[in-house]
Amino acid sequence: MGNQFNELYMANSATDVFFDVLTLAGSVLATSSWEQNLVLYFADGHRHDRGWSGFDLEELPWTDDCAAEKIFFLRLIDTALSGCGWDRLSYNPSRVHEDLTTFRAILDGYIPQPSDSAYLAEPTVGVFRQPDWRVSPMPEGTALCSTHGTFIGELGCRLCPSQT
Ligand SMILES: [Zn+2]
Structure with missing residues (x-):
């Protein structure tokens, strides 16, 4: 079981790593509301949605x-690639x-188009995100873990050992 991101398929274990490193980089970089919702x-x-976390880029609420x-999303990936x-x-x-x-x-290679009915804007997990990513997430979600410097989110810091 794994997750599909456009043409990229990742097993669940690889998806965990992908999300971990993007959370580490993004918690440092995100400043705007849209950026914070993405990192959340x-x-x-x-x-809790293992195997169902993939998305197509068309499903982001651009x-x-x-x-x-x-440009932010590319910078986020570059920062993760740098080992942040x-x-x-x-x-x-x-x-x-x-x-x-x-x-x-x-x-x-993707050319985003504004969308007002995007799948990722309907949070089934992550209640601190907003349906409209132009609105800041709730501050409880973007509070930082004192150990890892990452957004705590709804479910607690994903890197702390006691967390799922
Ligand atoms: Zn932590």
Whole structure:
């Protein structure tokens, strides 16, 4: 069982790593409301919905600022690829390089269009995200774990050992 992200398929174990490193990088980078909602998706994602966390890029709630949103998402992946925060992981995530590089190429070739009915804007997991990503997530969600510096999200820091 795994997760599909456009043409990229990842097993559940690889998806966990993918979400961990994007959460580490994104918790540092995200400043706008849209950016914080995106990173919260990774912070809360693939926890109770294992095997159902993939998405197509068309399912992101791109807004009129979608060109800037895409640039942020590329920067997020580049920051993850640089190893941002990897020293705070309890395992070696180096095999995520290939998945990040593949996903980056897919995103780079994708031309986003504003959408007001996107799948990822309907949070079944992650109640601190907003249906409208132009609105800031609830501050409880973007509070940082004191150990890992990552968004705590609805389900608690994904990197703390007691968490799912
Ligand atoms: Zn933590």
